[in-house]
Amino acid sequence: MLLLRLSGMNEMDKLLVSGGKRLEGEIYVSGAKNAALPILAATILADHPVILSNMPHLHDVTTTMDLLCRMGVIITIDEDMNIEIDSTSITNYYAPYELVKTMRASILVLGPLLGKYGKATVSLPGGCAIGTRPVDLHINALKKMGAKIDISKGYINADVNGRLQGVTIDFPIVTVTGTENVIMAAVLAEGKTIIHNAALEPEVVDLANFLNTIGANIVGAGTNTIEIEGVNSLTGGEYKILPDRVEAGTYLVAAAITGGSIKLTNALPRIMTAVLDKLRLANADIVCGDDWIELNMHGNRPKAVNIETSPYPGFPTDMQAQLLALNVVSEGRAIIQENVFENRFMHVQEMVRMGADIKINGNQAISNGVEQLYGAPVMATDLRASASLILAALIAKGTTQVDRIYHVDRGYERIEEKLSQLGAEIKRVHG
Numbered sequence: 001m002l003l004l005r006l007s008g009m010n011e012m013d014k015l016l017v018s019g020g021k022r023l024e025g026e027i028y029v030s031g032a033k034n035a036a037l038p039i040l041a042a043t044i045l046a047d048h049p050v051i052l053s054n055m056p057h058l059h060d061v062t063t064t065m066d067l068l069c070r071m072g073v074i075i076t077i078d079e080d081m082n083i084e085i086d087s088t089s090i091t092n093y094y095a096p097y098e099l100v101k102t103m104r105a106s107i108l109v110l111g112p113l114l115g116k117y118g119k120a121t122v123s124l125p126g127g128c129a130i131g132t133r134p135v136d137l138h139i140n141a142l143k144k145m146g147a148k149i150d151i152s153k154g155y156i157n158a159d160v161n162g163r164l165q166g167v168t169i170d171f172p173i174v175t176v177t178g179t180e181n182v183i184m185a186a187v188l189a190e191g192k193t194i195i196h197n198a199a200l201e202p203e204v205v206d207l208a209n210f211l212n213t214i215g216a217n218i219v220g221a222g223t224n225t226i227e228i229e230g231v232n233s234l235t236g237g238e239y240k241i242l243p244d245r246v247e248a249g250t251y252l253v254a255a256a257i258t259g260g261s262i263k264l265t266n267a268l269p270r271i272m273t274a275v276l277d278k279l280r281l282a283n284a285d286i287v288c289g290d291d292w293i294e295l296n297m298h299g300n301r302p303k304a305v306n307i308e309t310s311p312y313p314g315f316p317t318d319m320q321a322q323l324l325a326l327n328v329v330s331e332g333r334a335i336i337q338e339n340v341f342e343n344r345f346m347h348v349q350e351m352v353r354m355g356a357d358i359k360i361n362g363n364q365a366i367s368n369g370v371e372q373l374y375g376a377p378v379m380a381t382d383l384r385a386s387a388s389l390i391l392a393a394l395i396a397k398g399t400t401q402v403d404r405i406y407h408v409d410r411g412y413e414r415i416e417e418k419l420s421q422l423g424a425e426i427k428r429v430h431g
């Protein structure tokens with residue numbers, strides 16, 4: 001058994017950012033966290049080893065590997081950092097609270113464990129900094145497929161007599177990991193499962209493509225109706241994880257907010273249309289190829305842009321905080337409306353401490369662009385909020401200390417190295 005630990009990662013780490021440098025250069029975008037996590041969970045279903053490449057080195061990935069290893073999965077890493085996963089040695093079907101509390105996406109093991117082994121005990125994820133985030137839709141769908149599920153002492157205890165059954169699931173709202181859990185539960189189920197109002201996110205498509213590579217029969221991923229014809233077993237195989245559109249978007253904003261220019265490689269503009277359109281409206285000059293994006297702000301101050309978040313292909317909630325950071329230093333007034341999560345404005349008060357002019361009105365953040373932000377000690381509260389504070393710090397006068405950056409390590413690979421590579425003055429201090 002091999003357990004990975006990210007070196008240098010510490011709960012007390014802080015980032016010190018001295019703002020005012022115009023960012024310029026080239027960045028390689030890492031593999032997508034939100035594709036890597038369900039695909040790692042889906043390896044539970046494979047009857048032979050799976051080799052995954054373009055796997056991002058993130059704390060959430062390490063946590064998922066830790067979870068799989070505790071179940072008995074064997075993970076090895078080759079010299080090119082490809083990850084080989086052998087799930088044939090699973091001996092327990094348990095996701096403990098101590099891991100689930102650090103990463104809600106641990107719920108993604110529920111569907112595949114039930115689909116393959118007919119049983120699972122998974123800690124119920126608690127609340128979250130951005131909202132209550134229940135998992136009722138996952139549970140109801142799995143029950144409809146024949147699972148017996150009871151919740152006691154904070155755990156979801158699930159089992160099924162024989163195989164799960166293919167059924168029709170109508171999600172009342174779009175849920176990304178809910179759709180993924182049902183897909184993973186359905187690939188080895190008896191008969192056909194049809195998901196209506198499925199999530200269209202590219203990461204859902206990546207999961208389906210991976211599962212089809214190892215022998216599943218899934219059609220319609222990327223549309224709102226997905227059909228999964230159950231098969232008796234899956235093989236193994238090799239798969240390359242999709243590039244991360246949120247990491248890519250965050251670096252585009254980093255360049256835009258400083259008036260700079262950037263080229264992203266291993267980036268897929270075709271899955272980033274909503275974000276690229278808004279950055280163009282903010283006055284960024286953007287040129288794209290199939291797998292690269294160039295943004296040039298030509299030293300100009302951006303224009304503030306109105307945004308409403310919604311499921312894909314709408315503007316992603318995971319880019320909302322970063323665009324607010326851009327708006328607060330841009331020319332003009334703008335409204336950002338958060339429609340996906342009920343409490344995703346925790347970064348606002350921290351930005352206000354840096355001199356931003358933002359008012360919250362229900363699910364809207366209304367900003368009036370200021371000429372200058374000022375460095376201050378600020379605290380990260382969730383993954384994308386932390387990224388937005390780092391972005392604000394890049395343009396602030398003086399030094400900003402961003403605390404609790406373990407949140408950022410969950411989802412951004414070597415953020416301080418990548419930003420330094422673009423000319424930012426940023427350093428990690430170990431607490």
Ligand code: UD1
Nearest residue numbers: 034105133134135136137138174175176177178318340341
């Ligand atoms: C995923 C992403 C996250 C992103 C979010 C929305 C992963 C690992 N995480 O999270 O980065 O911000 O999609 O794009 O892919 N809901 C319920 N009941 C449920 C499930 C969801 O009420 O059983 C609600 C949520 O509270 C939220 C909305 O549905 O208001 C959408 O959430 P969902 O798409 O499920 O988010 P996640 O899959 O958790």
